Amino acid sequence: MGLQGKEREAFEKTLEPYVGIEIGIKEIGRDEINQAMIRHWCEALDNELPIYTDAEAAADSMHGEIVAPPTMLQAWILPGMEMATGEPDPNDKQKELHRLFDDVGYTGVVATNTEQEYNRYLKLGDRVKAVTVIETISEQKATGLGIGYFINTKTTFTDQNDEVVGSMTFRVLKFEPSQQPAAAPTDDSGAPAKPTRIRPALAHDNQWWWEGVQADKFLIQRCEDCGVLRHPPRPMCGECQSIRWDSVEATGQGEVYSYVVIHYPEVPGYEYPLAVAVVDLEEPGLRFVTNVVDCDPEDVHIGMKVEAEVREMDPDFKMVVFKPIA
Template identity: 40%
Template sequence: MSGDRRETPDRTGPPDDGGPDALFEKLKAYEGQPAAQAARGRDPVNTPMIRHWCEAMGHPAPPDGSAPATMLQVWTMPGLDRGRSARASAYDELLGALDEAGCTSVVATDSEQEYARPLRPGDEVGYDAVIESVSPRKTTKLGTGYFVTTRMDIRRAGDGALVGTHRFRILKYRPAARSAPRARRPRPVVNRDNAGFWEGVSQHRLLVQRCDACAALRFPWLPGCNACGSDSWTAVEASGRGTVYSYVVMHHPPFPAFDVPYAVALVELAEGVRMISNITGVPHDRVRVGMPVELEFLRVDDELELPVFRARTGDEEAAR
């Protein structure tokens, strides 16, 4: 397993302030000290666990009934309620020193295994781990920190025969400062029933449907007339002028693509149909029922433009 390792030495600045890399000198002293001592595997090697692992990984079960060699780490995993029980104090001190220096984030970067002999159902394992190395301070795309490598020697309980070796490398780092990109506005759902409306928007035209049988106007777009049921219709352009029939001011829940609070109104067009959209050109707390509005098209991003309604020029004071 490998992470993004594009790195360069960083001898100045954070995470420490005690010289070029005073923290590294402190961390280096932990090399060779234990990371885990006299630990035992939680369960003996067993056939059900081998079967479940092989099914989950799509790995063929060894015909002799032994555990696949790549299962090695499974037999040393302590479980959620025993995650720290075998850790040596030196390893906790090392991680604590990194936390105090601001390197509070962690990502696994490498895992290497060497296999000496197979494990069979009924075998039990024990292991010891050592802090093998700590890198000088590194700057990666994730942030600035230190690579810590531990080596675990896994032995068969009873005769102490070496089963395998597992090296595990993590990066403990201070995350790089990033400005989060603004979330995109949700995309409208365009289908065969409303495609004509969105084509009109792309041409800066507000199109509604007029029934060819009874001349009733309708919005939103529907496949059939809700007055007489006819499925024959013609698209006609609305004037874009109207009044606020009703409205709400959105405060919660916040959504990254919208700056709360903002007003969402049900606008009654001059033609008599109503549509929901945002009100612009006036603060949210100045929106009122009956406010005159007119259509405008708001460019949200490079791909999306939406019809919204602005308080009509000259009418804002009257609406206050």
């Protein structure tokens, strides 16, 4: 729940001196803008735009000569190997600020936004340096990750003539993790598992129906005594109170009775926007809740004729879905 009351006031006071100050570490490009680093970047990212590596094509373009990809901006000032092996810079006010948060429980850190503006494209031979200022620290916020504070930094990039060539704002959330992160799901080989749809909970009254789907059957429960069909399955017939039942295969023909298109929240394992419909089945009085597939969700409409298909929606998991009748 984050710090509250007097503790929170006292903590927020300790943050104030950091707002507006330079972070204090040296950010000077160690090399001129050069073809080798540009080529390395373009190859790694598979960027084939000729203005970065082909002098002739670059000369013919509006740029007139070889330029560096604009999003490389920060690459010219990062310290490289030192980031893996070097000692932390004792002058780094940003790290100092993060430690203040760590000490009171806001141990999580995640970059949430970045924005870069480019005044001009950098050319071979240019040399950049940068100055970063801690611009703002937000109020305490409730976020999906937990309670925390957003820290905005702004970096201004200048060239060899001290002219501003671009800028970057960077937004980081320092937060109190709201719960222990769940162990990451993995498959048998230890590789990260792909998210899947939420599986039904199975128990006596519904397991037989889902087993039918996995065997490619779209079943409807039928009262063995009075013959009434019912869905979703229930253990007793509401018409004659019989507990004896069997099932029949549905014809799979139907018409959309109502539908929604889900945009939010996006749950891993599903594709969005996601169309879900209540379908009037051909069997009188029966409806079925299902995804409408094989068409643009925006094209689903009430009265649309649809037919069922048992489809593998995830590995090892089949569902009854409906698709438009051509």
